[in-house]
Amino acid sequence: MIFIRHGQGEHTLNLPESLHLSHPSLTIKGMNQAKNLRSTLPLTSEDVLIVSPTLRTLQTAAIWSENMECKRVVHPLVSPRIFPARSDAATLPCDESLDPARLQDEFTSFVPPPNLAASLWTTGINVLSEDKFNLLAEEFIDYCRNLQSEKIHIVTHDGTITSYRQKISGCRFTREDFLQETESFRLMVE
Template sequence: MEIVFIRHGHGEHLIDYPHQLNKLHPGLTSRGISQIQTLRQELPIYDEDLVLVSPTKRTIETARILCPAKKIYVTPLVGPRMFPQNPDYPALVCDEIYTKEEVRVFDPECEVLDLGLDCWTEGINRMDQNVFEIYAGKLLDWCLGRAKRVIIISHDGTITNYRLLLGEKDLTRDDFLGEAGVFETKIFSH
């Protein structure tokens, strides 16, 4: 299975960095929209692709620009996740996820993906590493066999955590994709 990680475009919480990181549910800026429109011209998304999206406004907006007519699955299992994990770092308001109900109100066409795991309230941002790895493994297992290609629209920290889970070594914040960045990899089982 091929996995294509896509980082959302420039968000409203980054306009006056770092002073707006406590903005609740920031969306894409006009620059972010433009970045994703450009990406749409460069990265084909096919009917048979499975699209997973973080339950945040900026990632759902990214998905709707990239694949406006496609069914998207929204799950906290690809929601914001701090990287590196440090219990001394505060959680940021900009990384609060939508509830299932808020997702349905914001975009009624979204499919809320609930694998029966307890993560819709707090998300995965500060989740214990061992629990994150178990939950992320369950998501990857769910994906296997459903599609040959999975598109995951998420956040730098989350993408980096998944890349480590999938076997990459020695990743740092320098390996973040940045706005509208793309990283492709293949897995054969989990």
């Protein structure tokens, strides 16, 4: 599993006010970062690309995978996640998922996995407790195992990546361990 942080989004340009933007797009810099993934992490037709249901992650994945016939999946179990988890946290507008109708309309090559609870599309994993997240993380890891692909690329968010790194490795991480825009981290899952 190769986790990739999305390209620069509009929500990072004027903190903290910009965190209240609804469905922020990639910036010009973010679009260029996504294009650069074509050479730094080239995709093949054998690869699977799993993407968070936010505009900036879908834009990153769409630019990166343009003209590539890999399998594309949009999955709420890699949606934004606050790290570290806090019981008093709330999802900010910049971290809300696109609704399924908009996903189907704008990102037709990205398909959702079958048989997911409808609530996951609206609530995501952003403010779940560690215990609830860990249960869903196991479900997602099993989903990835069943894909039987050599490489699974997951375009997601800094907190989500760090949460999965912590879950899979058993190590403790902090916000200091966040990846930068379009950086990647490989995790082996047996």
